[in-house]
Amino acid sequence: MECKFCRIVSKELAAAVVLEDEFCMAFLDIRPLFHGHCLLVPRTHHETLEDLPASLIAPFFSDAKLLCRAVREATASEGTFVAINNTISQSVPHLHVHVVPRKRKDGLKGFFWPRTPYADDRQMRETAESIRAAVERIKIQGVVTGEKPG
Numbered sequence: 001m002e003c004k005f006c007r008i009v010s011k012e013l014a015a016a017v018v019l020e021d022e023f024c025m026a027f028l029d030i031r032p033l034f035h036g037h038c039l040l041v042p043r044t045h046h047e048t049l050e051d052l053p054a055s056l057i058a059p060f061f062s063d064a065k066l067l068c069r070a071v072r073e074a075t076a077s078e079g080t081f082v083a084i085n086n087t088i089s090q091s092v093p094h095l096h097v098h099v100v101p102r103k104r105k106d107g108l109k110g111f112f113w114p115r116t117p118y119a120d121d122r123q124m125r126e127t128a129e130s131i132r133a134a135v136e137r138i139k140i141q142g143v144v145t146g147e148k149p150g
Contacts, residue, residue, distance in 0.1 A: 005041045005094035016128035019067055019135050023059040026067050026099075028128050033100045033108060034116050035127050036075035040064055040097040047093045048086040060097075067099045070134035074127075077101035081108065 007013040008027060015027035018038055026040040042060055046052045052060065068080045081100040087093075102108065118124040 003045055003094050004092050005039075005096065006045050009041065009043050016124050018070070018128050018131040019063060021059070021063065023056060024063045026063065028124060028131075029098070031115050032117070033081075034075075034077075034102075034106065035118065035123070036071050036077070036101040036131060038067055038071055038099045038131065040067055040099065041094055046095045048090070048095055049084055050086065052095055064097050064099065066135060066138060067097075067131075069138055070131050071099050071101050073138070074130040074134040075101040078103050 004013065008015045009025050017025060017027045019026035019040070022043070024040055024042055026038050029037040029039050040060070040063055042052065042056055044056075046056075064082065068082060071077070072080055079102045081098070081102050083098045083100075084095070090096075100108075118127070
């Protein structure tokens, strides 16, 4: 497998995973704009949003919605920046949604984006655990879909 994200999905490459289900996986970006910056990918390889099958649109964007709330809660941010690059500026040719925690006056302006590396692996693991816990809490509360689990 040549695709780095496919190798993460198959567990061949390690990643700080924050969300997993049968359709998608999300993990911390290793070059985050801010701590908590996540990438959501479909488990199956699709290079761009245009390539994503119709059957995956709802589960993919449902997970994106869940991840936005989890990142915001876990990082105590005021909101999130959500972005998809299609081919241009797409460092890995596998569809991925960036979910970046945001606060007012955080220094993110236009497309001149600072990078905020984690101090060490421990800080990265703690950030991932905090987001994973928020994902599970939100799923239990049923607040993403508006429905309580069965």
